[in-house]
Amino acid sequence: MTEKSSLTKAELVTLLSTFIDPNLIIADQETQRPYECDGLSMYCQMPLLVVLPETLDQVQGLLKICHQYGIPVVPRGAGTGLCAGAMPDKNGVVLSLAKFNQILDIDPVARMARVEPGVRNLAISEAAAEFGLYYGPDPSSQIACTLGGNVAENSGGVHCLKYGLTVHNILKIKMFTVEGKLISLGCEGLDSAGMDLVALITGSEGLLGVVTEITVKLLPIPEKAQVVMAAFDSVQKAGDAVGQIIAQGIIPAGLEMMDGHAIRAAEDFAKAGYPLDAEALLLCEVDGTKEEVHEHIEQVELAFQQLGAFEVRVSQNEAERALLWKGRKSAFPAVGRISPDYYCMDGTIPRGQLAYVLTEMQKLSEYYGLRVANVFHAGDGNLHPLILFDANIPGEFEKTEEFGARILELCVKVGGCITGEHGVGVEKIRQMHSQFSEQELAQFHAIKDAFDSAGTLNPGKGVPLLRHCQEYRTLEKPAPSGGNH
Amino acid sequence: MADISEELIEQVHHARNAKSPLNIIGGGSKRFYGRDIRGAALSMTEHRGVVSYQPVELVLTARAGTPLVEIEALLNEHQQMLSFEPPLFEGRATLGGTLACNFSGPVRPWGGSVRDQVLGIRLINGKAEHLRFGGQVMKNVAGYDVTRLQAGALGAFGIITEISLKVLPRPAATATLVQEVTMAQAINLMNQRSRESRPLSGACWTDGKLYLRLSGTERAVEGTLKLWSGEELHNADQFWQKLREQKLPFFNSKSELKRLDESAGRLSAGEPLWRFTVKPSSSEILPAGDWLIDWGGAQRWLRGNYDMQELEILAEAAQGQVSCYRGGNRQIDTFHRQPEVLQLIQKRLKAAFDPEGLFNPGRLYSWL
Numbered sequence: 040m041t042e043k044s045s046l047t048k049a050e051l052v053t054l055l056s057t058f059i060d061p062n063l064i065i066a067d068q069e070t071q072r073p074y075e076c077d078g079l080s081m082y083c084q085m086p087l088l089v090v091l092p093e094t095l096d097q098v099q100g101l102l103k104i105c106h107q108y109g110i111p112v113v114p115r116g117a118g119t120g121l122c123a124g125a126m127p128d129k130n131g132v133v134l135s136l137a138k139f140n141q142i143l144d145i146d147p148v149a150r151m152a153r154v155e156p157g158v159r160n161l162a163i164s165e166a167a168a169e170f171g172l173y174y175g176p177d178p179s180s181q182i183a184c185t186l187g188g189n190v191a192e193n194s195g196g197v198h199c200l201k202y203g204l205t206v207h208n209i210l211k212i213k214m215f216t217v218e219g220k221l222i223s224l225g226c227e228g229l230d231s232a233g234m235d236l237v238a239l240i241t242g243s244e245g246l247l248g249v250v251t252e253i254t255v256k257l258l259p260i261p262e263k264a265q266v267v268m269a270a271f272d273s274v275q276k277a278g279d280a281v282g283q284i285i286a287q288g289i290i291p292a293g294l295e296m297m298d299g300h301a302i303r304a305a306e307d308f309a310k311a312g313y314p315l316d317a318e319a320l321l322l323c324e325v326d327g328t329k330e331e332v333h334e335h336i337e338q339v340e341l342a343f344q345q346l347g348a349f350e351v352r353v354s355q356n357e358a359e360r361a362l363l364w365k366g367r368k369s370a371f372p373a374v375g376r377i378s379p380d381y382y383c384m385d386g387t388i389p390r391g392q393l394a395y396v397l398t399e400m401q402k403l404s405e406y407y408g409l410r411v412a413n414v415f416h417a418g419d420g421n422l423h424p425l426i427l428f429d430a431n432i433p434g435e436f437e438k439t440e441e442f443g444a445r446i447l448e449l450c451v452k453v454g455g456c457i458t459g460e461h462g463v464g465v466e467k468i469r470q471m472h473s474q475f476s477e478q479e480l481a482q483f484h485a486i487k488d489a490f491d492s493a494g495t496l497n498p499g500k501g502v503p504l505l506r507h508c509q510e511y512r513t514l515e516k517p518a519p520s521g522g523n524h
Numbered sequence: 525m526a527d528i529s530e531e532l533i534e535q536v537h538h539a540r541n542a543k544s545p546l547n548i549i550g551g552g553s554k555r556f557y558g559r560d561i562r563g564a565a566l567s568m569t570e571h572r573g574v575v576s577y578q579p580v581e582l583v584l585t586a587r588a589g590t591p592l593v594e595i596e597a598l599l600n601e602h603q604q605m606l607s608f609e610p611p612l613f614e615g616r617a618t619l620g621g622t623l624a625c626n627f628s629g630p631v632r633p634w635g636g637s638v639r640d641q642v643l644g645i646r647l648i649n650g651k652a653e654h655l656r657f658g659g660q661v662m663k664n665v666a667g668y669d670v671t672r673l674q675a676g677a678l679g680a681f682g683i684i685t686e687i688s689l690k691v692l693p694r695p696a697a698t699a700t701l702v703q704e705v706t707m708a709q710a711i712n713l714m715n716q717r718s719r720e721s722r723p724l725s726g727a728c729w730t731d732g733k734l735y736l737r738l739s740g741t742e743r744a745v746e747g748t749l750k751l752w753s754g755e756e757l758h759n760a761d762q763f764w765q766k767l768r769e770q771k772l773p774f775f776n777s778k779s780e781l782k783r784l785d786e787s788a789g790r791l792s793a794g795e796p797l798w799r800f801t802v803k804p805s806s807s808e809i810l811p812a813g814d815w816l817i818d819w820g821g822a823q824r825w826l827r828g829n830y831d832m833q834e835l836e837i838l839a840e841a842a843q844g845q846v847s848c849y850r851g852g853n854r855q856i857d858t859f860h861r862q863p864e865v866l867q868l869i870q871k872r873l874k875a876a877f878d879p880e881g882l883f884n885p886g887r888l889y890s891w892l
């Protein structure tokens with residue numbers, strides 16, 4: 040039972056110190072500072088406490104106390120999230136899982152690994168490489184982000200077109216409920232009895248439980264991978280080419296697109312050899328057996344030429360492949376160099392709408408007077424428009440946010456969604472109203488209630504309060520530009 | 525090809541007012557599955573038809589009562605397919621039932637399951653609200669994944685009315701290698717082959733033989749045939765079809781299961797068929813049993829009369845679970861036991877969608 044009479048900060052520290060090393064309980068502002076936000080630094084909040092437990096018993100003890108006194112708990116991995124999902128609650132505890140950074144077991148025969156939630160995404164593939172295996176989902180943040188965060192956000196990456204998202208690559212989860220009860224979901228087989236609770240937890244943004252162990256599938260490292268770069272003089276042509284490649288029956292391992300702004304920024308940064316006069320660039324990676332790659336590369340190369348690419352280049356060796364990808368992978372920091380700040384959006388649309396949405400976005404860009412660079416997972420229609428702005432100019436961030444909201448609404452309008460992989464968190468909570476009805480949102484709240492009726496686990500994230508919508512709708516202004524389609 | 529969702533909503537209103545539970549039935553092809561239940565039959569067969577299909581998008585949306593055979597025929601015209609190879613059960617299996625039972629065929633470890641490929645649903649909940657979750661795009665993390673939660677829930681949360689899912693291009697070539705090995709050798713070999721970057725798309729052991737299927741580009745399949753041991757099997761499609769439809773001799777020989785008693789709407793007890801879902805590399809679980817091994821070792825079928833609790837212990841030792849798939853006593857629980865804390869969460873979740881317990885009460889678990 041939750042006791043409403045809460046504890047003071049000092050009392051909570053004293054209580055936690057009886058079983059957690061006091062050095063791992065951060066109560067002072069200066070040391071707390073790095074935890075005030077996640078990767079979306081525009082959203083900041085200082086917490087009551089930051090705690091970094093070292094054992095499962097400590098996590099459980101902390102959860103029990105917080106539950107008893109109704110203290111909010113915000114789970115945190117590496118803090119690379121891009122939706123303010125790990126942003127602290129001012130009256131709550133940030134529960135960092137950073138100390139849980141061990142790979143518990145790799146089973147090369149059954150092709151699976153059991154890891155703690157604080158293990159970095161890339162660390163799994165690094166450890167599995169000696170067995171010729173790797174972990175499929177590869178978010179661009181993979182050197183830093185944790186598996187716990189990946190599960191919470193259902194993260195994807197460049198290769199999820201062929202190998203799936205986090206939800207497709209995990210078998211089993213152990214987690215604490217908000218009351219501190221340990222539960223185990225899924226099994227080491229491919230499915231388990233009844234409703235799919237593993238899927239429900241994946242992507243639940245730390246609102247339903249604290250994940251403490253994950254069993255992931257490992258895949259054989261492909262015998263060969265090659266990438267084709269194709270440059271186009273219009274976004275329209277490149278957008279159409281994406282659909283055509285897939286219509287030919289080829290599922291590339293990755294199919295990424297960059298627009299003019301992004302190409303020039305990335306080339307300046309990475310010297311990947313991208314043609315500077317291109318208005319759109321596609322990178323299409325094919326992997327598999329040597330024979331398979333050979334066959335598909337020929338088809339892709341020919342298709343790009345027929346679809347009007349003015350330059351097509353196929354990587355001839357690993358170094359060239361790495362270089363072509365380097366430009367793409369460093370595109371975010373590269374764009375960071377051409378603008379004081381940028382704001383990354385994450386809507387997903389049907390592939391067939393790519394050209395239309397990019398054109399509309401250009402109109403919005405002109406309306407708001409803000410540049411937008413596009414670097415994204417074209418193969419699955421997952422856009423990452425980067426709105427370029429200067430936070431030092433008063434009002435510019437607000438304008439940027441409004442522009443971003445319009446982009447997301449446009450995505451929904453063409454049959455897409457407001458977030459493909461970054462999550463809702465605090466950031467997109469208002470746009471949830473454009474994707475879901477009040478009844479649907481109420482259904483989400485009922486699910487949350489089933490796990491956390493007091494609502495103390497990561498409060499204020501993911502699903503908007505229903506009464507919010509009233510306020511929001513009256514604030515809402517009519518869309519400045521079309522989107523009538 | 526009608527949309528009868530308004531009528532379905534009406535039926536839920538009616539059930540609420542009358543406080544009488546509903547037994548949701550698609551094509552009726554999977555009545556043998558789960559527990560026997562009572563309840564007014566709610567038929568989905570009229571609610572059918574493909575709502576949209578754009579081959580270039582690799583996405584198809586259909587009403588839940590649409591028979592899979594109709595969907596497959598349409599996909600076939602565009603050289604596409606349901607990548608999870610679900611059983612069609614003489615054409616009676618519907619899309620909705622397939623998702624509710626989470627049934628996938630031999631390709632499952634490589635091609636994914638229906639749960640993996642589903643992108644969005646529409647669902648009528650216990651308040652008779654018609655809701656939409658997920659969507660028609662490949663990636664969508666807005667809100668909880670209510671869509672995939674349905675997989676295996678046996679209709680406990682409501683009436684699934686519409687489903688969008690990802691479809692895939694058909695492979696250019698397939699071939700099958702067969703060799704005689706023991707069950708233990710087969711399990712080893714399946715796991716070994718799965719570790720290679722080769723176009724494996726099926727790995728089954730039955731009747732003393734290991735069948736490995738390859739699907740992909742011509743050259744990849746050819747190349748692998750040369751590398752791997754085993755004889756090439758001709759007419760291999762027949763074997764995989766029968767495996768997919770659970771029609772191989774293993775499934776229906778001497779003790780063929782008794783036919784469905786249509787009037788009572790339930791199956792009279794036949795010899796139990798057990799389904800294990802385990803760590804693929806687990807060595808033999810019960811060496812003396814009558815087994816068929818599929819999914820590269822991850823799905824194992826056992827026939828015969830056993831004590832479920834004993835099998836549960838064995839399944840857990842193999843890091844997995846067991847269910848009584850068909851036959852046996854269907855008044856008691858047929859799915860792997862759930863710890864109390866998970867029972868509580870599942871009851872609360874059920875109540876979150878279906879507060880009055882209208883949909884298929886007791887079908888999944890006696891306590892749900």
Ligand SMILES: Cc1cc2nc3c(=O)[nH]c(=O)nc-3n(C[C@H](O)[C@H](O)[C@H](O)COP(=O)(O)OP(=O)(O)OC[C@H]3O[C@@H](n4cnc5c(N)ncnc54)[C@H](O)[C@@H]3O)c2cc1C
Pocket residue numbers: 077078113114115116117118119120121123124125136156177178179180183184185186187188189190191192193194195196197244245246248249250251371460461497
């Ligand atoms: C440069 C850059 C590139 C990126 N590229 C991609 C990309 O390609 N694809 C992609 O999908 N994302 C990408 N991201 C976003 C981000 O890296 C992912 O969302 C990642 O999964 C977050 O992991 P984290 O460990 O940093 O989690 P955090 O940011 O710490 O937390 C994210 C959420 O998970 C919850 N959480 C964390 N750990 C747990 C746990 N153990 N139990 C329960 N809840 C938990 C938190 O409460 C929070 O809601 C990128 C981010 C950056 C900065």
